[in-house]
C-alpha cells in the first residue's frame with residue numbers, strides 16, 4: 001500500500017484504504033495452513049480480530065506525520081529539549097512481528113521554535129504504526145522533525161526488543177537493539193552530542 005505525503009500540512013491520504021476483508025481472508029489461510037479448522041468456536045472471530053489489529057497497528061500509514069510538526073505559537077525556548085522514554089510499538093516488516101521499546105528525542109531549537117511534547121510523541125507514534133525497520137523508523141522521525149521545525153540539531157535514539165528475534169530464531173530474550181539518527185548541530189558538535197546522549201541514557 002502506497003503511503004503518500006502531501007507537501008501541505010493537510011493530509012491527502014484516505015483513512016479507509018485498509019481492506020479488512022482481504023486481511024481476514026489471509027488470516028483464514030494461515031489458520032488452514034497451520035492445519036487448524038477456522039470454523040471451530042475459538043477461531044471463528046479470529047480473522048476479523050486480526051484484521052482489525054493490523055489496521056490499528058498500521059494506522060500511521062494513513063496519517064501525515066508532518067501535521068504533528070507545528071511550532072507552538074508564542075512560546076520560545078533556546079536550550080536543548082529532550083523527551084525521553086516515549087513508548088513505541090511497531091511491526092517489523094520482515095516478519096510482521098511486533099517490536100516494542102522506547103524512543104528518545106532531543107533537539108536544539110532555532111530562533112526559539114519549539115514543539116509541544118505531545119506532538120513529539122504523536123510523531124513517534126505515527127511513524128511506528130507502520131510496517132517498519134527500526135533503522136528507518138529512527139531516521140524518519142529525525143528527518144521529519146528536522147525538516148518541519150528547522151532546529152539547529154536533532155537526535156533520535158530508539159531502544160527496542162524485536163519479538164522476531166526474542167521469540168524465535170536465535171531467541172535472545174531481552175536483547176535490545178539501539179539505533180540513532182543524528183542531524184545538524186548534534187552531528188557537527190561531539191560535545192553537544194555527548195551531552196544529549198548522557199541525558200538520554202542517564203549516564204555521565
Ligand SMILES: [Zn+2]
Pocket residue numbers: 092093094095096097162164165
Ligand atoms: Zn523481524
